[in-house]
Amino acid sequence: MAEEHAAPPWLDALWLIFLFGLALLPPIRELHKQVLLLLLGVFQILESRFIRVTGEKRGPVLAVLIKLTLAAVLLNHTHDVAPITSSYWPVFFVPVTTAAIYFRPLATLLWTTLTSAAYCSYLIPALQQFDLDWKGASELLLRILFFYLVAMTVNRFVMDYRFQVQRYQTLSENLADTNRSLRLAQAEARHAERLAALGQLSAGLAHEIRNPLGVIKGSAEILNQKLAASDPMAQELSGYIYTEVNRVSALVSRFLDFARPSQLNLRAEDLPAMLESCLKTATDQGATAHVSITRDYAPSVPRVMVDRELCEQVFTNLLANACEAMGEQGGELKLRIRPADAQVAVEIEDSGPGVPEQMREQIFNPFFTTKKTGVGLGLAIVSKIVDAHGGTVKLVSPPGRGACFRVALPIAQAAKGAQL
Numbered sequence: 001m002a003e004e005h006a007a008p009p010w011l012d013a014l015w016l017i018f019l020f021g022l023a024l025l026p027p028i029r030e031l032h033k034q035v036l037l038l039l040l041g042v043f044q045i046l047e048s049r050f051i052r053v054t055g056e057k058r059g060p061v062l063a064v065l066i067k068l069t070l071a072a073v074l075l076n077h078t079h080d081v082a083p084i085t086s087s088y089w090p091v092f093f094v095p096v097t098t099a100a101i102y103f104r105p106l107a108t109l110l111w112t113t114l115t116s117a118a119y120c121s122y123l124i125p126a127l128q129q130f131d132l133d134w135k136g137a138s139e140l141l142l143r144i145l146f147f148y149l150v151a152m153t154v155n156r157f158v159m160d161y162r163f164q165v166q167r168y169q170t171l172s173e174n175l176a177d178t179n180r181s182l183r184l185a186q187a188e189a190r191h192a193e194r195l196a197a198l199g200q201l202s203a204g205l206a207h208e209i210r211n212p213l214g215v216i217k218g219s220a221e222i223l224n225q226k227l228a229a230s231d232p233m234a235q236e237l238s239g240y241i242y243t244e245v246n247r248v249s250a251l252v253s254r255f256l257d258f259a260r261p262s263q264l265n266l267r268a269e270d271l272p273a274m275l276e277s278c279l280k281t282a283t284d285q286g287a288t289a290h291v292s293i294t295r296d297y298a299p300s301v302p303r304v305m306v307d308r309e310l311c312e313q314v315f316t317n318l319l320a321n322a323c324e325a326m327g328e329q330g331g332e333l334k335l336r337i338r339p340a341d342a343q344v345a346v347e348i349e350d351s352g353p354g355v356p357e358q359m360r361e362q363i364f365n366p367f368f369t370t371k372k373t374g375v376g377l378g379l380a381i382v383s384k385i386v387d388a389h390g391g392t393v394k395l396v397s398p399p400g401r402g403a404c405f406r407v408a409l410p411i412a413q414a415a416k417g418a419q420l
């Protein structure tokens with residue numbers, strides 16, 4: 001309702017000058033009149049402060065009531081014959097316009113009616129002395145109509161103004177929101193840039209480490225053979241060197257697989273066959289020894305446009321994770337394949353412990369692992385390969401039950417070549 005009025009001080013000065021003009025006009029020696037004008041002037045100047053103190057709801061009501069009272073009393077002290085005939089009747093425009101400024105149209109109409117009623121109330125004592133002829137009645141009606149006219153004109157402009165203010169407010173809030181998300185996006189971009197630079201650096205480092213590793217590995221192997229008969233201790237130590245170097249070398253190779261850009265060799269492939277071949281590899285390696293496998297493949301699955309070798313990496317990683325999650329005691333592995341829009345979706349669900357809520361965001365990050373001997377590159381590689389195919393990979397199971405990963409890949413005619 002009430003709004004802040006940042007009126008320039010010269011407006012207050014003008015208002016006082018006009019009031020002073022009224023004070024100089026007859027009746028001049030009427031003390032009450034001068035005091036009332038002074039009160040009206042002071043109240044007008046202090047009005048916004050008054051509303052701030054009394055509150056947004058009560059303030060305007062009190063302000064209009066005070067002005068209305070001052071106006072009514074002023075009429076009482078500025079007449080020759082009866083208050084209703086006072087030339088100061090336009091002072092009622094003061095409460096009327098104040099109401100028009102602070103209230104909505106309906107409330108403005110009510111306040112104008114109250115003001116008109118206050119003005120007309122002077123009719124009651126006047127009627128005891130005089131008769132109300134048609135001329136007098138039409139004059140009264142004219143004044144009242146002017147009250148309404150002025151009130152509605154002012155109110156219309158104020159409503160327009162308020163509407164604009166609200167629009168600009170919403171606009172500026174939206175702008176602030178956009179700014180905030182922009183800053184966030186910029187921060188994220190900077191973070192991604194730093195990560196990318198770090199990735200490049202470590203890829204370079206891994207590449208450089210691989211060559212000396214090869215030499216160490218070869219030397220350890222030769223040493224192992226040479227020392228085979230002579231010194232069992234030295235043989236054992238060289239054996240350690242050999243196996244550990246092998247481990248580091250495998251790690252570096254995996255990392256380079258992840259970091260290296262490579263061209264996709266896209267071909268139309270049959271997803272169920274591909275998944276089965278990955279499952280067979282896992283079974284041959286003994287990963288599914290205690291796992292019961294159920295398949296739910298849609299009858300006619302369209303071919304997908306993928307790089308076979310890379311996609312096999314995707315499924316091998318997901319199957320390995322599923323089997324590792326179920327552990328020694330095994331469990332149930334559910335495989336589903338079905339078409340979805342322009343894609344084919346593969347779901348790999350295990351009956352393991354699942355992924356806790358707080359880790360869902362991180363599991364696709366490189367080097368995130370919860371396993372003692374894990375590297376944390378499996379899902380990072382999966383997501384990189386799937387992204388390069390224009391597909392999606394998601395953990396779709398809710399926390400608290402076995403994990404279910406869904407990989408969606410584009411069907412043959414919709415797929416495009418891409419850079420990995």
Ligand SMILES: Nc1ncnc2c1ncn2[C@@H]1O[C@H](COP(=O)(O)OP(=O)(O)O)[C@@H](O)[C@H]1O
Pocket residue numbers: 317321322325350352353354355363368369370371373374375376377378379380403
């Ligand atoms: N099927 C799954 N069930 C439960 N947790 C999983 C599963 N797959 C992945 N995770 C979690 O995501 C992490 C990252 O997986 P991954 O990137 O393959 O690396 P790694 O297997 O070397 O740990 C795992 O350490 C594990 O905590």
Ligand SMILES: [Mg+2]
Pocket residue numbers: 317320321377378379
């Ligand atoms: Mg893994």
